Amino acid sequence: METEKIDLLKTYLSLYINHTVVLADLDKEDSKYVVLDVRNAPAQIKKDQIKGAFAIPAKDLKNHIKEFDKEKIYVVYDWTAGTTLGKEALLILLSEGFKAYELACALEGWKGMNLPIEEIQ
Template sequence: MNALDYFNARLQATISPMDYLIANKNNPEAYVLIDVSNGPAHVRHTTIKEAIVIPEKELQSRIDEIPKDKEVIVYCWDVWCNTAAKSAKYLLEKGYTVKELTGGIAAWQEMNFPISKTIQEDDTENHCGC
C-alpha cells in the first residue's frame, strides 16, 4: 500500500471530533454515536453527550439497539485503545456503515466538547466491566 492509499483508507475509516460535530449539526438524523469502552465503571464514568453506551463486550447481544440506516461512529478512551477499532470491524462485518472517532473521549474532552456522566463519582467500587 502506498502513502496515498493509506491516507485515503484512514480518512474513510475515521472522523475527527470537529468533523463529527459539523456533520452531526448539519444532518443529526444521519449518525449514531456509540461509546464502546470496556473496563471498570470508574474509568467509564464520562461519555460524550448524547452517545449511546454499549461496551464492546456487549455489542453482539445488543446489536439490535444500533440502527442500520445511520452511520455509526464508535469511540473508546484514547488513541492507544483499539476497542473502537475492534467494534468497528465487528459492525462492518454485520453490514453497518462505521467510522472510528479519532482520539476517543480523550480528544473530545481536550477540545472541551459536551460530555455526560454515566455514573455517580462515588459509585465506582466493585464495578469491573473487564
C-alpha cells in the same frame, strides 16, 4: 512503493471521522450519527462520556447488533485513539454491513478540546 503507501494511508484515514463533522450533526433531531461509547468499563470507572452517546461495551456489541438501525451512521470511541476497543467495535459494525467510523480524537481528544460531555448516571 510510494503509491502503495498512499493507498494504505487513504484506507486507514477512511476509517475515521473528524469531531467537527459529528458535532455539526449531533444536535439535530434527525441526526444521521449515533455515537457509541464502546469502553469496557463500569460507569464508576468511566464517570463521563460524550454528550448523547450510548454506552455499549465492545465486548457486548455483537450480542446487540440486531437492535441497530442500518439507516444510521455509527461513530465509536474508546479512551484514546491508540487503544483497540474502538477498532474492534468498528470491525464488528462494518462486518455486519453498517456504516461506521471511529472518532478520530477518541474521548481523550474530545475532552481535551472541551467538547460536550456528560456524567454517567
